Amino acid sequence: xxxxxxxxxxxxxxxxxxxxxxxxxxxxxxxxxxxxxxxxxxxxxxxxxxxxxxxxxxxxxxxxxxxxxxxxxxxxxxxxxxxxxxxxxxxxxxxxxxxxxxxxxxxxxxxxxxxxxxxxxxxxxxxxxxxxxxxxxxxxxxxxxxxxxxxxxxxxxxxxxxxxxxxxxxxxxxxxxxxxxxxxxxxxxxxxxxxxxxxxxxxxxxxxxxxxxxxxxxxxxxxxxxxxxxxxxxxxxxxxxxxxxxxxxxxxxxxxxxxxxxxxxxxxxxxxxxxxxxxxxxxxxxxxxxxxxxxxxxxxxxxxxxxxxxxxxxxxxxxxxxxxxxxxxxxxxxxxxxxxxxxxxxxxxxxxxxxxxxxxxxxxxxxx
Amino acid sequence: xxxxxxxxxxxxxxxxxxxxxxxxxxxxxxxxxxxxxxxxxxxxxxxxxxxxxxxxxxxxxxxxxxxxxxxxxxxxxxxxxxxxxxxxxxxxxxxxxxxxxxxxxxxxxxxxxxxxxxxxxxxxxxxxxxxxxxxxxxxxxxxxxxxxxxxxxxxxxxxxxxxxxxxxxxxxxxxxxxxxxxxxxxxxxxxxxxxxxxxxxxxxxxxxxxxxxxxxxxxxxxxxxxxxxxxxxxxxxxxxxxxxxxxxxxxxxxxxxxxxxxxxxxxxxxxxxxxxxxxxxxxxxxxxxxxxxxxxxxxxxxxxxxxxxxxxxxxxxxxxxxxxxxxxxxxxxxxxxxxxxxxxxxxxxxx
Numbered sequence: 001x002x003x004x005x006x007x008x009x010x011x012x013x014x015x016x017x018x019x020x021x022x023x024x025x026x027x028x029x030x031x032x033x034x035x036x037x038x039x040x041x042x043x044x045x046x047x048x049x050x051x052x053x054x055x056x057x058x059x060x061x062x063x064x065x066x067x068x069x070x071x072x073x074x075x076x077x078x079x080x081x082x083x084x085x086x087x088x089x090x091x092x093x094x095x096x097x098x099x100x101x102x103x104x105x106x107x108x109x110x111x112x113x114x115x116x117x118x119x120x121x122x123x124x125x126x127x128x129x130x131x132x133x134x135x136x137x138x139x140x141x142x143x144x145x146x147x148x149x150x151x152x153x154x155x156x157x158x159x160x161x162x163x164x165x166x167x168x169x170x171x172x173x174x175x176x177x178x179x180x181x182x183x184x185x186x187x188x189x190x191x192x193x194x195x196x197x198x199x200x201x202x203x204x205x206x207x208x209x210x211x212x213x214x215x216x217x218x219x220x221x222x223x224x225x226x227x228x229x230x231x232x233x234x235x236x237x238x239x240x241x242x243x244x245x246x247x248x249x250x251x252x253x254x255x256x257x258x259x260x261x262x263x264x265x266x267x268x269x270x271x272x273x274x275x276x277x278x279x280x281x282x283x284x285x286x287x288x289x290x291x292x293x294x295x296x297x298x299x300x301x302x303x304x305x306x307x308x309x310x311x312x313x314x315x316x317x318x319x320x321x322x323x324x325x326x327x328x329x330x331x332x333x334x335x336x337x338x339x340x341x342x343x344x345x346x347x348x349x350x351x352x353x354x355x356x357x358x359x360x361x362x363x364x365x366x367x368x
Numbered sequence: 369x370x371x372x373x374x375x376x377x378x379x380x381x382x383x384x385x386x387x388x389x390x391x392x393x394x395x396x397x398x399x400x401x402x403x404x405x406x407x408x409x410x411x412x413x414x415x416x417x418x419x420x421x422x423x424x425x426x427x428x429x430x431x432x433x434x435x436x437x438x439x440x441x442x443x444x445x446x447x448x449x450x451x452x453x454x455x456x457x458x459x460x461x462x463x464x465x466x467x468x469x470x471x472x473x474x475x476x477x478x479x480x481x482x483x484x485x486x487x488x489x490x491x492x493x494x495x496x497x498x499x500x501x502x503x504x505x506x507x508x509x510x511x512x513x514x515x516x517x518x519x520x521x522x523x524x525x526x527x528x529x530x531x532x533x534x535x536x537x538x539x540x541x542x543x544x545x546x547x548x549x550x551x552x553x554x555x556x557x558x559x560x561x562x563x564x565x566x567x568x569x570x571x572x573x574x575x576x577x578x579x580x581x582x583x584x585x586x587x588x589x590x591x592x593x594x595x596x597x598x599x600x601x602x603x604x605x606x607x608x609x610x611x612x613x614x615x616x617x618x619x620x621x622x623x624x625x626x627x628x629x630x631x632x633x634x635x636x637x638x639x640x641x642x643x644x645x646x647x648x649x650x651x652x653x654x655x656x657x658x659x660x661x662x663x664x665x666x667x668x669x670x671x672x673x674x675x676x677x678x679x680x681x682x683x684x685x686x687x688x689x690x691x692x693x694x695x696x697x698x699x700x701x702x703x704x705x706x707x708x709x710x711x712x713x714x715x716x717x718x719x
Contacts, residue, residue: 004641010700017702049702116567222701357708364693364706 007221016226017049020233024053028236029185030229031178031322033171034192035062035350036220042355044222046229054229057185057322058355060174060277061192063139063167064091064348065320068273071136071167072097073305078134078165078296079110081303085128087121088136090114091348096341098305118150118164125154125162134296137164141198144168144285145259148266151287151294163296168285169272171195172203177280179211181321188232190218190225193247198263200255204243212241219247266291275344276317316343319352326353333363388483393513403511406485407477410492411499411506423507425472430531433468435459439524444491446565448557448577449653451522452494457581457653459528460502461602464583465656467538467590468530470502475509475526480519491522502581504528534590540618542598543659547687549623550658550665552585552672553578554631554680555608559650560639575639580654585675589658592671596661603657606710608684609648609695611657613709616694621687624696624704631680648697649710659687 006012032038038058041047047056060066076097079086086102093102093112106112111131115121121135137147147164154162171192178184191204196217204215214235218228228246235242245251263285272284287295297304313331318324326332326345336342338354345351356363391398439455449457456473463470475495479488499506561577563569582602589597601611608630612623625648632640632647640647660668665683672681688696693706 008700013701043705044699045702045705114567116569120568359705359708361693361703361706364708 004221007219007223009223013044013222013226016223016230017046020050020226020230021053023230023233023237025237027053027055028187028233029055029057030188030190030232031057031059031186032190032218032225033059033061033175034195034220035065035348035352035355036194037061037190037192037218037225038352039350039355040220040222040225042359045359046222046225048361050229054233058319058352059178059189059322060274060320061140061171061195062320062345062348062350062352063143063169064089064095065316065344065351066169066174066274066276067092067095067138067167067344068275069097070273070305070307071165072101073099074297074303075102075134075136075165076100076105076110077303077305078300079105079112080108081132081300083130084132084134085111085113085124086134086136087113087115087124089116089138091350092136092138094341094347095344096347118147119153122150122153122157122159122162125159126157129161132161132163134300135162135164136167138167138169140169140171140192140195141263142194144267145198145256145262148262151266151291152262154294155291163294163299164287165296166267166285166287168267169274170269170283170285171199172207173280173283174274174277175207177277177283178321179213181323183323186213186322188213188236189215190228190232191215191243193217193219193224193251196245196247196251196255198256198259200253201243201245201251202253203255208241208243214241215243217243217245217247217251219250276320314343316345316353319345326356327360327363329353333357333366386485388479388481388485388488388513390481390513390515392479393511399511403509406488407475407492407509407511410489411475411496423472425507425529428471428531430533431535433463433466433530433532434527435462435466436525436527437462439526440520441562442520443562443565444487444521446561446577447574448561449579450491450494451524452491453498454579454653455524455526456495456498456502456504457579458604459526460504461582461654461656463528463530464581464586465538465600465602466530467534467536467586468532469587470504470528470530470583472507472529473499473504473526475506476524477509477511478519478523478525479511479513480521481513481516483521488522491524498581502583533587534594536590536595536597538597538599540599540601540615540659543615543619543621543687544598545621545687545689546662547598547659548662548665548668548683549612549625549685549687550660550668550672550681551603551608551631551655551684552582552658552681553655554633554636555603555652555655556632556636556640556645556647556650557655558604558653559607560636560645562651563643564639569639571635571639573635575635578652578654582654582656585672586656588675589668589671592667593660593664596664597668598659598661600656600658603652603655605651607647607649607651608657609646609707610710612695612707615659615687616690619687620690622690622694622696623685624688624698625685625707626698628698628700629682629684631682631684648707657684662686
C-alpha cells in the first residue's frame with residue numbers, strides 16, 4: 001500500500017495546494033474527464049480548497065452514466081426473456097431505463113447476475129448451457145480490452161449461448177463534443193489516467209493543436225490530482241497548449257499496444273448514442289462483422305426498443321457537459337437521490353451527482 | 369454421533385446424499401426424527417426441551433434483556449464462520465453490547481427443500497459449538513421446510529435472553545463532547561469475507577470474517593470502566609459509518625473520525641481499494657465501537673488488548689459539539705469531510 005499512502009499524503013497535498021494558489025493569477029476552468037477523478041476531488045474536498053482559483057467541471061467520464069436509455073431498456077427486455085440471464089457489472093443494475101432498472105426487472109422475475117469481469121460471464125455461460133448469457137459490455141477504453149478478450153475466448157470455446165451488448169464508449173470524441181458546445185467554458189483538461197494507460201497520450205496531440213487547450217494526463221489520488229491541476233494551471237498561465245503526462249507510473253506515450261491490438265481485432269469504431277449528449281461521431285465501438293454472432297443487438301434484434309422516453313426532470317446531460325453543477329439541477333436531492341435516482345449520474349459511484357450527494361458538505365448539511 | 373436410521377426403504381443411501389424434503393416439515397415422523405437426530409442430538413443435553421411447547425427458564429431475578437435477529441447470509445459457509453456461528457454470535461453480541469450477560473437463545477430454522485442433510489448437520493454443529501463458547505443455552509426452537517426456491521438453503525432466527533448485572537444502561541444519549549471513540553480491532557473483515565466468498569473473487573488468501581462473541585470483553589469493559597463506558601455497539605450492517613450516524617443522532621453531538629487511525633488489515637485495505645469500497649461502510653461481526661470518557665482511553669485499550677481476538681484496538685476519533693455535519697472524517701487533506709450514511713447495497717465500481 002506504499003504507493004497509496006504516498007499519493008494520499010496530507011503534507012504533500014498541502015504543499016501542492018499552496019503552489020497552485022501561488023501560481024494562479026486569475027480563475028481557470030478545468031474539466032476532470034473521468035468519474036474516478038470527480039469522486040476523489042469531491043471526497044477529499046479539493047474542489048473547495050481551490051474555490052475562486054480553479055473551477056473544476058466534472059466531465060462525462062462515467063461509462064455507466066452515459067450508457068443510453070435504449071440500451072438499458074434492451075438489457076431489461078433481455079433479462080425478462082425466459083432462459084436468458086443478463087450478466088452485468090454492479091454499477092449498471094440501478095440505472096433507470098424508460099420504465100425499469102435491471103434491479104427492478106429482477107424483482108419482477110428477470111434474471112440478472114452481477115459479475116466482476118467479463119470472464120466471469122463466460123464461466124456463467126459454461127455452467128448454464130441451456131440459458132443465453134448476455135453480458136452488458138460497458139466502459140471506456142479501460143474495460144474494452146477485457147471484453148474483447150471475452151469475445152475471443154467465447155469464440156474459441158464455440159459458445160453458442162454467450163453474447164454481449166456492445167456499449168463501449170471512447171473518451172476523445174466526447175471531449176471533442178464538449179469543445180464544440182456553444183456554452184463551453186473549459187480551458188484545460190485533466191485527461192483520464194486509466195484510459196490513457198490503454199490508448200497512450202499521443203492521441204491527444206491533434207486535439208490540443210486544434211483547440212489550443214492544454215491536456216494533462218492525471219491520476220486519481222489527491223496528490224495525483226493536485227499535480228495534474230498544478231501542471232494544467234502552469235501551462236495555462238504560460239499560454240501553452242500542449243499534452244503532458246503527470247501519471248507516468250501507469251501511462252506511457254503510446255499506451256498499451258497489446259490491449260490496443262485486442263480492441264482492434266474485435267471492435268471497430270462506430271457512432272454511439274450517449275445518454276445526455278445524443279449521437280457522438282466515433283463515440284463508441286461496435287463488434288466487427290466476424291463476431292456478429294456474439295452481438296446481442298444483432299442476435300436479439302427483435303427486442304431492441306424503438307426509442308426511449310426522455311428523462312423527466314433530470315438534467316444529467318447538463319451536469320455531464322459542465323453546464324451546471326449537480327446542485328443546480330432542480331431535482332437534485334429532492335426527487336432524485338441515490339436511493340431513487342432519476343438519472344445515471346446519481347446512480348454510479350463515479351457519477352458527479354452521487355459524488356456531490358455523498359461528500360459535499362453543504363448538500364449533506366441541507367439534508368439533515 | 370451415530371449414523372441416523374432412515375427407515376427400511378433406503379438403507380443403502382449414504383448420509384451425504386440425503387436432503388431435506390417437504391415431509392420433514394409436515395409434523396409427522398420425518399419431522400420428529402429430523403429434529404431429534406439432526407438438531408437436538410447435536411445441540412446436546414441441557415439445551416432444547418424436546419417434549420414441551422415452551423421452555424421454562426426458572427426464576428430470573430435481575431433485569432431481563434431480550435433481542436432477536438434473523439440470519440440469511442449467502443453463502444452459508446465463508447472464511448472465518450458460517451450461518452450457524454453467525455446466528456449465535458450476532459444475537460449474543462446484541463445482548464453484550466446492551467450491557468447484558470447472555471443466557472438463553474431460541475433457534476428457529478427455515479429450511480429450503482433439497483438442502484443436503486449433511487449441510488444442515490454442519491450448520492447445527494456450528495451453532496452448538498458457538499453456543500458453548502458463548503456460555504448460552506439453546507432452550508427452544510422451531511423448524512419449517514419451504515418449497516425449493518422459497519428460501520436460500522437455510523434461514524435462521526435466534527432470539528436471545530440475557531440479564532443486566534449492573535443495571536447500567538448503554539445508550540448513546542450519554543455521549544458527551546470530548547468522549548473518545550474506540551474500535552476493538554481491524555474493521556471491515558466480515559463484509560469483505562462474505563462478498564469475496566459470494567462472488568468467488570479468488571483472493572489468496574481469502575479475506576476472513578471477524579465473526580466472534582463479544583460478551584466477555586464487553587463485561588470486562590463494563591466492570592473496569594463503569595459509568596465511564598458511555599455506550600458500545602457492534603458495527604454490523606452499514607459498518608462504523610452507520611453506528612456513528614446513530615450515535616450522532618441519539619446524542620445530538622457530532623462524531624469525528626481520523627481516517628489515518630482506523631485499524632485495517634493490509635489485505636482488507638487491498639480488497640477495498642480494488643473494489644472501490646469505503647471500509648467505514650463495510651460490515652463487521654466481532655468488532656465493536658465504544659464511546660468512553662477521555663481519561664479512560666488507556667484503560668479501555670488495555671482491556672481490549674487483553675482479549676486475544678481484538679488485535680489492533682485503536683482510538684479512531686472523538687465526539688464533538690454538533691455544528692452542522694453529524695459525522696466528520698479527517699482524510700489528511702484540508703478541511704474535515706462529512707461522512708454520509710450508507711445508502712443501498714455496496715456496488716463495486718467498474719473502472
